Amino acid sequence: MKGICILGATGSIGVSTLDVVARHTDRYRVVALTANRQVERLAAQCQQYRPDYAVMADADAAERLATILHDTAPETRVLSGVAGLCEVVALENVDAVMAAIVGAAGLAPTIAAARAGKRILLANKEALVMSGNLFMAEVRATGAELLPIDSEHNAIFQCMPTDFARGLAAVGVTRILLTASGGPFRDMSLERMQGVTPDEACAHPNWSMGRKISVDSATMMNKGLEVIEAAWLFNTDHEHIEVVLHPQSIIHSLVRYVDGSVLAQMGNPDMRTPIAHALAWPERIDAGVAPLDLIAVSRLDFQKPDLARFPCLRLAFEAAKVGGSASTVLNAANEVAVEYFLSGKIAFTSIAPVIEQVLSNIPATELVTLEKVMETDMIAREEARQVIEMHHRKVV
Numbered sequence: 323m324k325g326i327c328i329l330g331a332t333g334s335i336g337v338s339t340l341d342v343v344a345r346h347t348d349r350y351r352v353v354a355l356t357a358n359r360q361v362e363r364l365a366a367q368c369q370q371y372r373p374d375y376a377v378m379a380d381a382d383a384a385e386r387l388a389t390i391l392h393d394t395a396p397e398t399r400v401l402s403g404v405a406g407l408c409e410v411v412a413l414e415n416v417d418a419v420m421a422a423i424v425g426a427a428g429l430a431p432t433i434a435a436a437r438a439g440k441r442i443l444l445a446n447k448e449a450l451v452m453s454g455n456l457f458m459a460e461v462r463a464t465g466a467e468l469l470p471i472d473s474e475h476n477a478i479f480q481c482m483p484t485d486f487a488r489g490l491a492a493v494g495v496t497r498i499l500l501t502a503s504g505g506p507f508r509d510m511s512l513e514r515m516q517g518v519t520p521d522e523a524c525a526h527p528n529w530s531m532g533r534k535i536s537v538d539s540a541t542m543m544n545k546g547l548e549v550i551e552a553a554w555l556f557n558t559d560h561e562h563i564e565v566v567l568h569p570q571s572i573i574h575s576l577v578r579y580v581d582g583s584v585l586a587q588m589g590n591p592d593m594r595t596p597i598a599h600a601l602a603w604p605e606r607i608d609a610g611v612a613p614l615d616l617i618a619v620s621r622l623d624f625q626k627p628d629l630a631r632f633p634c635l636r637l638a639f640e641a642a643k644v645g646g647s648a649s650t651v652l653n654a655a656n657e658v659a660v661e662y663f664l665s666g667k668i669a670f671t672s673i674a675p676v677i678e679q680v681l682s683n684i685p686a687t688e689l690v691t692l693e694k695v696m697e698t699d700m701i702a703r704e705e706a707r708q709v710i711e712m713h714h715r716k717v718v
């Protein structure tokens with residue numbers, strides 16, 4: 323039996339993970355579940371899966387959860403805060419940690435899982451974008467196993483030779499081709515994008531996801547973050563990564579080899595496939611996903627992404643080129659801008675200009691400690707708020 327801890331259990335990835343785990347109760351046992359504020363949802367999960375621990379990041383929410391579980395799942399201990407999150411990932415009976423908290427909030431517990439040498443199923447791409455060098459160093463130091471959940475990275479992992487850590491050139495890989503659906507506004511003009519609402523931005527044509535990543539997909543910042551994520555995971559740089567628009571989301575990414583071969587991983591767009599892959603690796607288990615019907619799909623299209631209509635993708639490539647703290651700043655400014663957009667305070671088309679301004683206001687430095695990463699994240703967030711208040715806030 324493998325013990326599983328799910329960070330962000332109440333989210334889209336968390337729920338899909340529980341769905342896969344529930345299909346294999348002979349293999350997996352839920353040891354800990356965590357959330358931020360959704361008390362009722364976490365309480366229901368605890369009543370169903372009976373974990374040893376439940377953690378709410380929010381202290382008041384933790385108190386409310388403890389009251390509910392006192393009568394309904396008394397064996398589950400309730401903890402709170404970042405300390406609670408970092409404690410449960412390191413429990414002795416936890417073998418694998420699903421890192422599925424959204425945004426920078428996931429960094430500390432995900433690093434704690436690396437320090438504890440666990441198998442990390444990494445969905446929280448922001449952690450890697452913020453602090454790739456430090457995160458990868460922790461993973462190498464403890465021998466933690468890092469398995470990508472992001473569908474593209476999971477696809478790349480499946481198409482790579484097992485010894486890719488030796489360096490891509492050494493294993494005959496010349497390029498990573500990262501596919502992108504293009505999101506809900508793939509063919510929309512910039513003028514029309516100006517007035518789109520949060521709900522329109524969150525209505526992804528192929529995937530059902532949390533609201534933050536849905537907006538990232540609509541701006542294509544998600545693909546930008548994924549370029550940086552891929553560079554860290556596969557020990558390469560942005561020059562060896564190409565983004566290819568593929569509207570059907572059937573090919574999840576490809577790897578090109580020096581002999582002309584190109585390997586692709588395909589499947590229906592359902593996150594339970596990468597989750598099941600990473601949980602069971604190197605074995606394969608049923609994910610509950612319908613078999614791919616190629617006749618029904620009938621065609622696969624590919625296009626070049628348009629950097630003029632999707633400036634966030636350009637900004638991410640630029641930040642990847644600069645290196646150091648640039649991607650930490652990019653990520654922080656993006657999180658703030660997306661939050662403002664989701665609460666109706668800035669236009670969709672203001673997201674990229676805010677990030678661009680913050681990147682140009684904060685000079686890039688090397689990030690040698692985690693404290694420095696957190697400080698840079700805080701400074702960039704404050705800068706983003708100021709840039710928004712001065713230039714982009716909607717007048718209501």
Ligand code: NDP
Pocket residue numbers: 329330331332333334335336356357358359360361379421422423424425427445446447448471472473529530531532533534535593
């Ligand atoms: P959701 O918004 O659906 O879920 C986020 C989860 O994180 C919830 O459990 C939430 O708790 C918890 N959370 C939010 N803020 C905090 C905080 N400050 N402290 C602790 N926990 C917090 O997001 P998704 O599941 O869509 O995405 C999760 C991660 O996976 C993201 O990094 C995303 O980029 C990545 N990812 C997601 C994909 C998808 O298909 N959804 C695909 C590829 C990557 P609560 O419910 O209480 O708010």
Ligand code: MG
Pocket residue numbers: 472473474548
């Ligand atoms: Mg992805």
